[in-house]
Amino acid sequence: MYPSRFKYEAPKTLEEAIALLDAGKGDAKVLAGGQSLVPMLKLRFAFPDQIVDINNIPDLDYHRFDADGTLRIGALCRHEDLEHSQTIALGQPTIAAAAPLVADPIVRTRGTFVGSVCHADPQGDWAAAMIALGGHMIVQGPKGKRTIDMKDFVLGPYTNAMNYNEIAIEAVIPAPKGVARGGYLKLERRVGDFATASVAVSLDMDGGKVLRAGIALAGVGGKTIDANAEAAFLVGKELSPSNIVKVAELVAAKAEPRTDHRGSSEYKRQIVRTFVTRILTAQSAQKVA
Amino acid sequence: MSSSLFEEVQTPPSGDISVRRVTINVNGEPRTADIEPRLLLADLLRQGLALTGTHKGCDTTNCGACTVLFDGRPVKSCTMLAAQADGHNVQTVEGLGTASELDPVQEGFKQEHGLQCGFCTPGMMMSAKALLERNPNPTEDEIRWALSGNLCRCTGYQNIVKAVLWAAEKMRSN
Numbered sequence: 001m002y003p004s005r006f007k008y009e010a011p012k013t014l015e016e017a018i019a020l021l022d023a024g025k026g027d028a029k030v031l032a033g034g035q036s037l038v039p040m041l042k043l044r045f046a047f048p049d050q051i052v053d054i055n056n057i058p059d060l061d062y063h064r065f066d067a068d069g070t071l072r073i074g075a076l077c078r079h080e081d082l083e084h085s086q087t088i089a090l091g092q093p094t095i096a097a098a099a100p101l102v103a104d105p106i107v108r109t110r111g112t113f114v115g116s117v118c119h120a121d122p123q124g125d126w127a128a129a130m131i132a133l134g135g136h137m138i139v140q141g142p143k144g145k146r147t148i149d150m151k152d153f154v155l156g157p158y159t160n161a162m163n164y165n166e167i168a169i170e171a172v173i174p175a176p177k178g179v180a181r182g183g184y185l186k187l188e189r190r191v192g193d194f195a196t197a198s199v200a201v202s203l204d205m206d207g208g209k210v211l212r213a214g215i216a217l218a219g220v221g222g223k224t225i226d227a228n229a230e231a232a233f234l235v236g237k238e239l240s241p242s243n244i245v246k247v248a249e250l251v252a253a254k255a256e257p258r259t260d261h262r263g264s265s266e267y268k269r270q271i272v273r274t275f276v277t278r279i280l281t282a283q284s285a286q287k288v289a
Numbered sequence: 290m291s292s293s294l295f296e297e298v299q300t301p302p303s304g305d306i307s308v309r310r311v312t313i314n315v316n317g318e319p320r321t322a323d324i325e326p327r328l329l330l331a332d333l334l335r336q337g338l339a340l341t342g343t344h345k346g347c348d349t350t351n352c353g354a355c356t357v358l359f360d361g362r363p364v365k366s367c368t369m370l371a372a373q374a375d376g377h378n379v380q381t382v383e384g385l386g387t388a389s390e391l392d393p394v395q396e397g398f399k400q401e402h403g404l405q406c407g408f409c410t411p412g413m414m415m416s417a418k419a420l421l422e423r424n425p426n427p428t429e430d431e432i433r434w435a436l437s438g439n440l441c442r443c444t445g446y447q448n449i450v451k452a453v454l455w456a457a458e459k460m461r462s463n
Contacts, residue, residue: 001348001349002327002329003327004327005306005325005326005327006306006326006327007305007306007307007326008309008326008370008372010372010373010375031370031373034368034369034370034373035350035368038329038350038368038369038370039349039350039368041327042329042348042349042367043349051326051370053370053372053373055373080362103438104353104437104438105363105416105434105435105436105437105438106353106356106363106364106365106416106438106439107350107365107368107438109359109362109363109364110359110364110365110368110369191437191438192351192437192438
């Protein structure tokens with residue numbers, strides 16, 4: 001399969017890349033990891049006139065914590081970097097749990113965190129994680145940088161809130177108020193398949209008490225499901241069995257699963273309920289230990 | 290697939306899309322080619338450079354048969370533009386060993402009968418090679434995990450896993 005013809009540039013600075021996007025007037029696309037874009041080009045779902053490959057721009061492949069605990073992930077940080085990162089293993093449990101579950105090991109060597117969020121696939125892992133974590137995206141265009149909150153970033157399937165002449169340069173996850181806890185579970189028929197259902201949970205804890213709770217779902221709706229309002233039930237409470245059952249029920253009700261070849265809608269809702277319960281129960285067990 | 294596809298994309302395209310000259314270090318040798326930007330790395334290797342050991346299975350980023358090492362890390366060469374490899378190192382299955390001197394991974398596949406039809410084998414071996422470079426003493430689970438992006442429709446994976454365990458032991462004893 002061949003993509004349709006396009007012009008290709010691999011600039012060495014962000015400014016040049018943004019100028020190319022601007023000149024493209026909406027017919028230019030950013031190529032980062034390419035693990036969603038290249039298949040879409042080959043299927044001709046996407047047929048831009050201009051590809052702007054950002055892989056030659058230096059210093060975008062980082063992920064690091066600021067002194068205050070804010071996590072910053074650069075536009076060229078690959079899934080694999082996060083999967084093997086000690087920094088992430090020690091400091092950000094939701095991302096640490098999700099990284100090994102993204103696509104398959106070969107795709108993870110190329111695909112990027114930021115690119116996956118931008119792709120806004122309703123079954124994408126990272127958009128769900130970012131919503132649960134209460135993160136935001138930093139995007140840069142001809143007029144400079146701006147911040148887009150994750151709750152406003154994904155507009156619908158494969159649609160994000162950026163202008164055509166902007167590049168997402170960094171994903172930011174705010175410092176936890178207490179201790180960062182959380183997890184990620186995904187049901188897939190085989191490695192690399194789209195998720196039947198995924199659940200991302202992020203908690204800020206003070207001892208046994210929940211200070212902030214975020215939950216988002218993938219694969220169970222026309223877009224990433226933001227269940228942060230339902231998760232807020234836990235704020236100020238302990239992770240007791242009855243509170244866990246209650247929030248799992250609220251979140252499962254928020255899912256909008258459809259019956260398809262991956263399972264019935266009720267089956268998928270039950271998976272959501274089960275995954276929320278499992279992740280939260282594991283956190284409450286950790287607290288005792 | 291006929292070889293005409295490569296010639297077709299080598300035909301200068303209409304309009305203002307320019308052919309790019311790229312130099313890629315393939316199996317330790319610099320190779321220079323004039324390519325259209327939409328040429329995929331898998332097709333440059335197979336049709337441009339006649340390195341047909343890299344197989345194209347699904348062409349949709351699922352099967353991993355086209356896996357090569359890009360700067361030492363496994364990538365699906367059907368899911369990367371050849372233009373992106375300009376100035377980088379690519380290792381294909383042809384770069385693993387020679388007929389008289391097999392790479393331990395190749396020897397493992399021979400010793401443990403890690404293939405039937407052989408179509409997925411080049412991709413399996415490149416993923417296995419990358420795993421063993423990073424982890425010389427993998428468990429069976431780690432091998433299965435590392436190969437989970439490579440599909441085999443013949444063997445049920447058992448002998449492939451044994452082949453990689455064999456190669457790991459051979460490499461450690463060397």
